[in-house]
Amino acid sequence: MWEATFYFFILIFIPCLFFYLSLRVKNDHIFTEKCMSSNQFLNVSLKYTGFSIFVDKNFLLSKLDLFKKISKTIEPCIFVDVSNNNIYRKTDERIIDELQINVLPSILYIKNGVKKEEISNFMEFNGLSDSEIIEHVKLRIERTKQIVSSH
């Protein structure tokens, strides 16, 4: 009896798990593909006004869930990979210098390619849980929106 129940459970659970994982891998792939290189950012930055997250792509991959939640919180925003270890190393360095980014990842408010406001860098979030980080980011985004609209 127990054995039959167990195999019945396996028969239902395993295909469901497979479809869930396939879907999740596909969605995560689409999400990470949106992360542009520093070269692509330079091409669009002059026309772009809004929030940008400058991040090391490896860090983005290891904290994917957190960044997905953050991107939902501050829509629209763009992700820029400035990991400094790819073929765009010089452009990465240039962007880091121009936008005075001290810590990766950093969330900035950009207006036509010029840094207007640093929302936060992740150094401040050391030791905080994901939900606490999102709460902090939400508060700061609201504050920045008020500052920007008052200007």
Place this chain on the structure above:
Amino acid sequence: MLALIKLFCIILGIFYLKNSIKKIKNPYLFAIVLKEYSMPEKLVLRVIAPILIVVEMLLSLLLLSNFSMMSILLVGTGLQAFYISLIFKNMNKSFSNVCNCFPLQVPQKATTKKLLQNLFLFVFFVLIYGLSIRM
């Protein structure tokens, strides 16, 4: 002896369950690491990575339930044979490997030590099956 085999199965079941939960939490990261082991990207993302995680979960459930030693042997040796061939094919290669989150099966550097660890698990599955049918 039978109790000892069951104990080993439970220990191994917990080990594989822990590993598969780690992969379920971030399946894309596992797929990226697998891709570095010179595997075709599309196939890894669509099929191989989800299947490997599912098989690992299945193996852990089989080991914990301990209903069929034959299923444990087939699934266990199959899974380990895949990882052994993967490490063997990429022997002594180093990978940038985002976080080294899965050090046993897809390590940052494919070394003889890692190969032997996986081979040990492969042999272990054969051994517990052999012992269980003798009981």
